[in-house]
Amino acid sequence: MITTGFVSADSRVLSVALAGNPNAGKSTIFNALTGARQHVGNWPGKTVEKKTGELFLDGRRLNITDLPGTYSLSAYTLEEIVARDFLLEERPDVVVAVVDATNLERNLYLVVQLLELGLPTLLVLNMMDVAGEQGLDIDTVELSLSLGVPIVPTVASREQGIDDVIAGACRAATEPANPCLPEYLPQVEREIARLQNIINEHDAIRDVYSPRWLALRLLEGDSDVAERVGSLPxxxxxxxxxxxxxxxxxxxxxxxxxxxxxxxxYRWIHALVGRVVRARPAHSLSRSDRIDRFVTDRRFGIPIFLLAMWIVFKFTTDLSAPWVDWLDAVLTGPVSRWAVAVLGAVGMGGTWVESLVVDGVIAGVGGVLAFIPVLAALYFALAILEDSGYMARGAFVMDRMMNRIGLHGRSFLPLMVGFGCSVPAIYATRTLTNNRDRILTGLLVPFMSCGARLPVYVLFAAIFLPRSSSLVILGLYLLGVIVAILVGLTLQRTILPATAAPGLVMELPPYRLPNWRGIRNNVWLRTRSFLQHAASLILVTSMAIWLLMAIPTGGQGSFADTPMADSAFGRLSTALTPVLRPLGFGSWQSGGALISGLVAKEVVISTMAQTYGTEATEDVGQPTTFFGDLLEIASSFIQAVIDTLKAIPGMIGINLGSAEESGEPELSAAIRSSFETTSGGHAAAAGLAFMVFVLLYTPCMATIAAERHEFGRRWAILSLVGQLIIAWVGAFIVFRLGVALGG
Amino acid sequence: MLREVLQAVEEADGPITLNELSRRLQLDAGVIEAMLEHWARKGKVNVDRDSGAACARMPVTCSCGSNPGGADCPFVARLPRSIPVVRQADIRDNTQL
Known part of the structure; x- marks a missing residue:
């Protein structure tokens, strides 16, 4: 029998500790008990919040301490250490153990440890209303008898039972308690008894610790407790x-x-719960479980995932196309004209400054900004998948594929982040505990097609394969995954061998309707990141490329007035053309775009807009009025809305009339013509090869820097060289296959 | 019970959901979670607490091409919490590479 010899010297002051699992309603009960009389701070030397409060009742003061939520008292987490230290050092007069009635079995583990600690305890069964709604019928009398402690049922959210908690705590602090504790295996009990005898021989130890609890902790190998005990006589x-x-x-x-x-x-608690819970819902299939049986099925999982991704890209390309055209027309038309007019008004018309603004900044940055609708649509579609809970299933399905290359399921997270941006994905490999997994995952991340590559795919698919652009884009994303798997398998069998990845448990959230506010924030944050990028790196790169294009070489032309092929940029890019010729896109413009793409993939489009776009901006000098331009912007906006509305039924095969054709943009026509020339009449094959090259070669220098930082120079160089070789070989195969098939 | 849970995860053919494990073992999902936490303390499994915020562990800002990371990283992918079994070879690999 354990007696309650711990009541404060001043019996009018009672020390009460609130303990319990996280989310058991402990803080709600604390607030209900203390009201405004609370003090919030930190535990000494810890970053864990400490909440204390007071309650006055019939001339007594109850000092209440809200301990951090913990699942056990094993001193494994900071919260556990704080809670256990308080209970051992402060020895409160009573511990109020708050238990979530809907999760009784898990919560009772902590309760058992509290009882073993030997402190007077009151058990509060909270959330009894939710337990009732779930069909749980708990025999509180039987539970109280089985544990040997008083029990108070509560619904803290409605302040039901709070008065009983106060009365029960006061009673438990003063009345003798007789808790029933688990009986362990005979061999364990034998050793507990042996150690208890030794503990009872030493007053200095026995006065601080419950002998049974201490014997258990020492047998369990608790180093923290051993250190404390070691310093006592x-x-x-x-x-x-x-x-x-x-x-x-x-x-x-x-x-x-x-x-x-x-x-x-666990066995003792399981048996106890089996006795006291009279009715409980069976471990039956919920609606989410029933859907998951189909969605995560071995046979259907991957086809469903591919279908979902195809819908995402169909949605992205079809719905954003009218807005890309609109933005492109606004930027190359009215915005360029206004810039020329303003510069003319300040006496800079026809100077190199005008060329820098129109051919450098507007053509470069504007060429990329036109694709914001595409990215926003992609982020929107992905956010819906994420918020509805489907993306978690995608991760579950893809995990099997990860296992085939000896990677743990956890590697899927960096790879998923890689679809957004390779750089944070490289850093996300820090979540992996194994070096080999980290390096392998880091080497595969660049093959996941980051968002910056999407504008290239959209532009080229629209030029060369307009009827199946969404399929082409999906195919490119899949090709990245397939190449990653092949590279993974190769590395696994050569320089990064691994044993098979063992089991993995995933906690899939239930399906739910998307939260529109969350989706809006998600889309805005990601799009804003792209805009910030456009305002910094892309702007600087566009200006640098303009500068290189403005510098004459070979004695022809003057600054900002030289044929582009003879400019410094043209000469530099031309040096690359022999390597690109077998791939079907051996022009200096393609070479230049790929070189600048090493800085960032968004720059591929801006460089092409600059190198191909001189003729496109020649009409900027045509006289129009400001209001005429505004009218043009408004009317093309309305047309974009109409085209978008027409595209929605078109996605499911209902044709309400095609979007109004406004003719092929100048940039697209220039690219098509150039690729026709360099590929010997196989422009589509060359266009596809170019997209494959962009998919597979180094995402950007920042990615290489991140790889060097995380894995060292050796792996970063291997990654850079390996990706360039794979990109060249991949593009070569695609071009040759395309030519053979008559593309 | 503890060994049964670990064994069920190890012997599952591929990944398994917590709910499926709960049905197979006829135990509450919360109890299985607690038992897996116990195995995590023994170094047998990893409880991935931050799968939804991998970027949060990284340096200051997060944008493609500049500095990665940051709690407000727009590319954070909210993926399910995963609890993988630790490979015995992992410790050896970490010392070799």
Whole structure:
């Protein structure tokens, strides 16, 4: 029997500790008990919040401490250490153990540890209303008798039962308690008894610790408790005995003692819950589970995932196309004209400054900004998949594929982040605990098609394969995944061997309707990141490329007035053309775009807009009025709305009339003509090869820098060279296949 | 019970959901979670607490091409919490590479 010898010297002051699992309603009860009389701070030397409060009742003061939420008292987490230290050092008069009635079995583990600690305890069964709604019928009388502690049922959210908690706490602090504790295996009980005898011989130890609890903790190998006990008189001999007996016991049990003890606790609790819960919902299939049986099925999972991705790209390309055209027309038309007019008004018309603004900044940055609708649509579609809970299923399905290349399921997270941006994905490999997995995942991340490459695909698919652009884009994303798997398999069998990845548990959230505010924020944050990029890196790169295009070489022309092919940029890019010729796009413009693409993939489009776009901006000098331009912007906006509305039924095969054709943009026509020339009449094959090259070669220098930072120079160089070789070989195969098939 | 849970995860053919494991073992999902936490303390499994915020562990800002990371990283992918079994070879690999 454990007596309550811990009541404060001043019986009018009662020290109460609130303990419980996270989300059991402990803080709600604390607030209900203390009201405004709360003090919030931190535990000394810890970053864990400490909440204390007071309650006055019939001339007594209850000092209430809200302990951090913990699942056990094993001193494994900071919260557990704080809670256990308080209980051991402060020895409150009563512990109020708050238990979530809907999750009784898990919560009782902490309760058992609290009872073993030997402190007077009141059990509060909270959330009884939710338990009732779930069909749980808990026999609180039987539970109280089985545990040997008083129980108060509550609904803290409605302040039901709070008065009973106060009365119960006061009673538990003063009345003798007789908790029923788990009985362990005979061998364990034998060693507990042996250590208890030694503990009882030392007053200094017995006065601080409950002998049974201390014996258990020492047998479980709790180093924190051992350190505390070691400093007490008689502690070192107790520790020596505990270590010896623990080793004997482990040998006898043929497993770690702490495992056996924890297992026995779980079994005892499981049996107890089986007795006291009279009715409980069966472990039946929820609606989400029923959907998952189909969606995560071995046979259907991947086809469903591919279908979902195809819908995403269909949505992205079809719905954003009218807005890309609109933005492009606005930027190359009215905006360029206004810039020319303003510069003319300040006396800079026809100077190199006008060329820098129109051919450098507007053509470069504007060429990329026109694709914002595409990215926003993609982010929107992905956010819906994420928020509805489907993306989690996608991760689950893809995990099997990861396993085939010896990667853990956890590697899927960096790879998923890689679809947004390769750089944070490289850093996300830090979540992996194994070096080999980190390096392999980091080497595969660049093959995941980042968002910056999407504008290139959209532009080229619209030029060369307009009827199946969404399929082409989906195919490119899949090709990236397939190449990653092939590279992974190759590395696994050569320089990064691994054993098969063992099991994995995933906690899939239930399906739900998307939260539109969350989706809006998600789309805005990602689009804003792209805009910030356009305003910084792309702007600087566009200006640098303009500068290189403005510098004459070979003695022809003057600054900002030289044929582009003879400019410094043209000469530099031309040097690359022999390497690109076998791929069907051996022009200096393509070479230049790929070189600048090493800075960032968004720059591929801006460079092409600059190198191909001189003729496109020649009409900027045509006289129009400001209001005429505004009218043009408004009317093309309305047309974009109409075209978008027409595209919606078109996605499911209902044709309400095609979008109004406004003719092929000048940039598209220039690219098509150039590719026709360099490919010997196989422009579509060359266009596809170009997209494959952009997909597979180095995403950007920042990615290489991140790889060097995370994995070292050797792996970064391997990644850079490997990707360039793979990109060249991949583009070569695609071009040759395309030519053979008559593309 | 503890060993049964670990064994069920190890022997599952591919990944398994917590709910499926709960049905197979006829145990509450919360209890299985608690038991897996116990195995995490023993170094047998990893409880991935931050799968939804991998970028949050990284340096200051997050944008493609500049500095990665940051709690407000727009590319954070909210993926399910995963609890993989630790490979015995992992410790050896970490010392070799």
């Amino acid at each position: 008689g502690g070192s001999s107790l520790l020596a005995e505990a270590i010896e007996r623990g080793a004997v016991l482990a040998a006898e049990l043929e497993e770690d003692v702490d495992l056996t003890i924890a297992d026995q606790r």
